[in-house]
Amino acid sequence: MHTQISILPSPAPRQPYATAASVQPGARSGLVADPLGLDGVKVSYAHNEEIFGEGEPANCVFRVMTGVVRSFRILADGRRQIAEFSLPGDVFGLQADDLHSFSAEAVTDCEVVALRRAPLLERAAADGAMAHKLWALTLHQLRRSEEHMLILGRKTACERLAWFLMDMSERIPAPDRLDLPMSRQDIADFLGLTIETVSRTMTQLQDEGLIALRGRRWVILSQRGALLSLAA
Amino acid sequence: MHTQISILPSPAPRQPYATAASVQPGARSGLVADPLGLDGVKVSYAHNEEIFGEGEPANCVFRVMTGVVRSFRILADGRRQIAEFSLPGDVFGLQADDLHSFSAEAVTDCEVVALRRAPLLERAAADGAMAHKLWALTLHQLRRSEEHMLILGRKTACERLAWFLMDMSERIPAPDRLDLPMSRQDIADFLGLTIETVSRTMTQLQDEGLIALRGRRWVILSQRGALLSLAA
DNA sequence: CGTCTCATTGACACCCTTCAAACGAAGTGG
């Protein structure tokens, strides 16, 4: 049925954030059923591979199966703002227009389901429940982005990081430890900070006993309560 | 048919941003037809009056007829982030949940149409075109909020202000002058700056010849091109 | 003309950025 989707990984990443060596074209793909009730094409992407770029035609909506995806906008001089990290189960790539207004890349190796937009819109037009589901998804993202704006516009580095850790720990089911799949640079670009400030703030939180760092990826949330009040 | 809507202005604003003296309960109201195709209740709000507050039940969706509305979130210590200014024709108050996740206030005296949420949802469930319209509205807002995040996270005060002026001049039809309906404090809280920085940056842009200030509300866009490249 | 509110301007402090170097973990080749 569904053939190769038209949104293909670009030959080489344009941004210094992507490691050239790690980029390989999305390898396997196959037909799978999505929770939205439509068939989609499963596609694999490698670490830092581009899933779609700003300005490209938006033929598909995606759902993450495994791994993590970042959606972001970027300025000519390289400044980047990550709007969201999509975790397994999350949908990304929803667009009003026929062109993507932002880019998406694989934070880790990951598998996503690509749902063609045209049949999705047809189905939504006929099926009220489906339409409502899509709308609810969009509203949910809008709500998250409103909170993100508050973070970016009005919070200190410390509060931003505490909020980020709390948010991730809610979304990644794990008691009091956290395996961060993204780099410090990704975190910085998500929180509107520099990589140095993220690093410094991490160690500051560690010195204050709120967290403990184990390697570059593991964070132990020693004092959830204190973190939560910081994040508020 | 429709009686008094349940979302009433609160007796007194909780925040220092609202001028107590200027707040009066929404006066007149009447039945009107909304472009969405539903009947709604027209309600008037005075300058700085609250339309709904965060946490209140979200019974209605609103459309601005005249005036300007601000939607925002606020922290316990008073830090405020304005997510959007809604101009005539714009819809605000869309929510996934039954409770508002943000507050809305009248920036100027204004008239809005309040559409009850229940019949809107019913209608959307039955009418695909209506559902699509609502979804498209939400997607449009989501796209705007993504750009807003880029502004808040990655741009300088000068770039933020230039972007704001360009954005407003596109939305308020006027050749090369701009009548800003909101205060410097509102602009600051929209751009994630302080009122002093907004003021200083305004005069800086004026000194550089990009704009000219006439009183506190009028801005003459002397060099649109330069402003646009700053805003990019 | 006085009062009130909002905006502007100044001086100073500080948080975060910038630039730079050292460190550490992971992978590679000898």
Place this chain on the structure above:
DNA sequence: CCACTTCGTTTGAAGGGTGTCAATGAGACG
């Protein structure tokens, strides 16, 4: 198995942009 390389992270020092505090100025209104 161990130097070597590489990439990402951490840490340091210095500077700048924005915030804070405070005073002055300008419209709006009575």
